[in-house]
Amino acid sequence: MRFHLLPLFILISTGLTAQYKSFRISTVTGDTLDKIDLKGQKQGKWLVRVAPLRGEPGYEEEGVFVNGRKEGTWRRFNLMGDPLAIENYKWGNKHGLSRYFTINGPEHDENWRSVNPDKAYDTIDVADPKFPDKIERVVVKNEGISLKHGTWKYYYPPTGGLLKTENYFLDKLVEPGSEDDPAKGLTKIANDTAKPKAPVKPKAVLDFEKKTNGKKKALRDGRTGGG
Numbered sequence: 001m002r003f004h005l006l007p008l009f010i011l012i013s014t015g016l017t018a019q020y021k022s023f024r025i026s027t028v029t030g031d032t033l034d035k036i037d038l039k040g041q042k043q044g045k046w047l048v049r050v051a052p053l054r055g056e057p058g059y060e061e062e063g064v065f066v067n068g069r070k071e072g073t074w075r076r077f078n079l080m081g082d083p084l085a086i087e088n089y090k091w092g093n094k095h096g097l098s099r100y101f102t103i104n105g106p107e108h109d110e111n112w113r114s115v116n117p118d119k120a121y122d123t124i125d126v127a128d129p130k131f132p133d134k135i136e137r138v139v140v141k142n143e144g145i146s147l148k149h150g151t152w153k154y155y156y157p158p159t160g161g162l163l164k165t166e167n168y169f170l171d172k173l174v175e176p177g178s179e180d181d182p183a184k185g186l187t188k189i190a191n192d193t194a195k196p197k198a199p200v201k202p203k204a205v206l207d208f209e210k211k212t213n214g215k216k217k218a219l220r221d222g223r224t225g226g227g
Helices: 002-019 186-196 203-211 216-221
Strands: 018-023 034-035 041-049 057-064 067-080 083-090 096-101 107-111 121-127 135-141 152-155 160-168 172-174
Touching: 002 018, 002 034, 057 083
Parallel strands: none
Antiparallel strands: 018 034, 034 041, 041 057, 057 067, 067 083, 083 096, 096 107, 107 152, 121 135, 152 160, 160 172
C-alpha cells in the first residue's frame, strides 16, 4: 500500500510545484493551503495567523483568495478559537453582511457595497431607499474602498439586545425622517391614518358661522341681535 501511495504523493506535489511558487498541505484535512501562484498572487484557501504585537491581541482568519484578493466568506478567531468576525468580500473589498463578536456575544453588524477596483468608475444597480422594488443604476467613483450600504446594528453583547440602528445609502448616513429615509413614507401614511377626521358640519351650521363671524357675543349666548 505504501509503495503505491508514495509515487501518487510525489506526482501531486510535482504538479502543484509546477503551478505554484509555494503552498502547504494541511496535516488535519489534507487540503492544499496558502498557495502563491507563479505571478506571486495568493490563490485558494488560506489560513492566516497574526501574532500578538505591542499590546494588540493576535488572531487567525480563514477564507479564499482569488488572484490575490479576498473573495467570499472569511472567518476570524482569537488565538483561543473564539469567533471574532464573519466577513464577506468581493474583489477584495467588503461586500454584503459582516458580523462582529466579543467573547460575550454579538457586538455589531455591518452592510457594505463593493466597487470593482479595476475600474476608475463603476456602474452598480442599487435599490431605491424609498421603493425597494425599484432598481436605480448609479455611477460611483472608485476610491479603492467599499461603500457603507444598508443597515448597521449595534448590540449589547451580554444579552444580544439591540442598542442602535443606522442606515446607509452608498456611504451616506440616512438620518431618520430625512428625504432619503426609506421609512419616512410609511411613517407619513401611518400618521395620516391615525389622525382623527374632523366631523362634517351641516350646511345650516356653516351658514350660521359665516353670518356671525367675529361676533363673539352671538356665539357666546346665542343672541343674533335685536332686543
